[in-house]
Amino acid sequence: xxxxxxxxxxxxxxxxxxxxxxxxxxxxxxPGNLPEPVGEExxxxxxxxxxxxxxGNVVLLDVREPWELEKFGTRKxxxxxxxxxxxxxxxxxxxxxxxxxx
Numbered sequence: 001x002x003x004x005x006x007x008x009x010x011x012x013x014x015x016x017x018x019x020x021x022x023x024x025x026x027x028x029x030x031p032g033n034l035p036e037p038v039g040e041e042x043x044x045x046x047x048x049x050x051x052x053x054x055x056g057n058v059v060l061l062d063v064r065e066p067w068e069l070e071k072f073g074t075r076k077x078x079x080x081x082x083x084x085x086x087x088x089x090x091x092x093x094x095x096x097x098x099x100x101x102x
Contacts, residue, residue, distance in 0.1 A: 044100060053077070058098045 044052065052058040053075075060078040062069065063086060074080070081089045093099060 049075075049100065052098070052100065057096075058100060059094060061093065061099050061101045063101055 049060075053060060060075055062074050062078045062080045063083040064072075064074075064080070065082050066080075069080065079092070081092065
């Protein structure tokens with residue numbers, strides 16, 4: 001699942017609800033406690049993702065746990081910050097790039 005969020009400076013618009021939801025769940029997400037999927041209006045298609053990443057002004061932020069990466073795979077060139085660590089590691093994201101989350 002890829003979410004379109006906008007510039008990294010506005011990553012809080014999507015990150016805060018996710019962080020609040022994560023606080024009420026165990027730190028490591030497992031198949032039995034995954035959040036509900038987002039609506040289609042927040043998703044980016046594969047063709048849109050390829051075009052956006054080719055732009056160079058877009059970074060893919062993968063918020064899944066390491067076991068999810070192993071099971072489902074990921075894309076080359078992504079940044080992985082598990083959701084439970086996102087708040088503490090926001091400084092690792094560029095404020096100059098558009099951030100897409102997975």
